[in-house]
Amino acid sequence: xxxSANTGDDPAxxxxxxxxxxxxxxxxxxxxxxxxxxxxxxxxxxxxxxxxEFAVGTGRIAAPLAGRGVPVxxxxxxxxxxxxxxxxxxxxxxxxTIGDMTTTRLAGLFSLVYLVYNTISNVTTQDxxxxxxxxxxxxxxxxxxxxxxxxxxxxxxxxxxQDIVPFAMTPGAADGGYVGFxxxxxxxxxxxxxxxxxxxxxxxxxxxIPFRYAWPAEMDLMARIAGLKLKHRWADWDRSEFTAExxxxxxxxxxxxxx
Numbered sequence: 001x002x003x004s005a006n007t008g009d010d011p012a013x014x015x016x017x018x019x020x021x022x023x024x025x026x027x028x029x030x031x032x033x034x035x036x037x038x039x040x041x042x043x044x045x046x047x048x049x050x051x052x053e054f055a056v057g058t059g060r061i062a063a064p065l066a067g068r069g070v071p072v073x074x075x076x077x078x079x080x081x082x083x084x085x086x087x088x089x090x091x092x093x094x095x096x097t098i099g100d101m102t103t104t105r106l107a108g109l110f111s112l113v114y115l116v117y118n119t120i121s122n123v124t125t126q127d128x129x130x131x132x133x134x135x136x137x138x139x140x141x142x143x144x145x146x147x148x149x150x151x152x153x154x155x156x157x158x159x160x161x162q163d164i165v166p167f168a169m170t171p172g173a174a175d176g177g178y179v180g181f182x183x184x185x186x187x188x189x190x191x192x193x194x195x196x197x198x199x200x201x202x203x204x205x206x207x208x209i210p211f212r213y214a215w216p217a218e219m220d221l222m223a224r225i226a227g228l229k230l231k232h233r234w235a236d237w238d239r240s241e242f243t244a245e246x247x248x249x250x251x252x253x254x255x256x257x258x259x
Contacts, residue, residue, distance in 0.1 A: 059085035
């Protein structure tokens with residue numbers, strides 16, 4: 001049976017309400033310490049002054065980066081997510097503003113603005129994604145950097161007539177099961193990430209999140225519109241070469257391009 005409980009979520013928190021925030025820092029995946037460390041290492045190296053994280057969330061990256069002495073500010077739409085940041089080591093030093101990363105403007109200029117873990121795709125229109133780049137550029141001092149980490153759409157696995165690509169399945173486990181799949185619309189470049197979780201007693205919950213994918217070349221054009229120029233593109237945080245076989249990219253654009 002698929003159903004949902006009355007969670008008391010605040011609609012203002014969008015796709016990341018209390019019911020999601022409560023489990024967002026669960027061990028595994030992007031929360032593996034080695035993964036977090038690899039991200040923070042790069043960001044610390046790139047930072048040459050204050051930095052700003054768009055969609056700072058629960059502070060998975062911002063808190064340990066601030067713990068290394070880097071001045072970190074953040075913009076976050078979900079109050080439920082942001083409420084968890086201060087309790088983390090280093091989190092109290094992060095200055096968080098509740099707002100939309102497409103429009104919210106903070107005082108001052110930053111050496112680095114970063115947006116990680118596919119969050120650019122949470123903005124589901126091309127105009128909105130351009131606004132993210134423009135807002136990032138508005139926060140950068142000359143020579144400042146805008147970094148985006150985002151996965152590439154898995155369209156090579158789509159045979160003719162199919163629009164769904166499964167990415168995870170853990171059936172029959174003692175603590176329940178999980179199935180995850182993406183559904184693509186290659187005309188609009190929109191897709192949904194679908195998550196079915198089944199508890200040990202057989203009660204299931206379905207969660208569907210909308211996204212929009214953009215190819216690296218499209219993001220380069222968004223950057224140019226915002227007055228930014230590509231400086232680096234890597235396949236991962238280890239700064240490995242980006243190739244046709246890469247499943248994600250970490251791209252960095254620099255402020256100062258004349259338009």
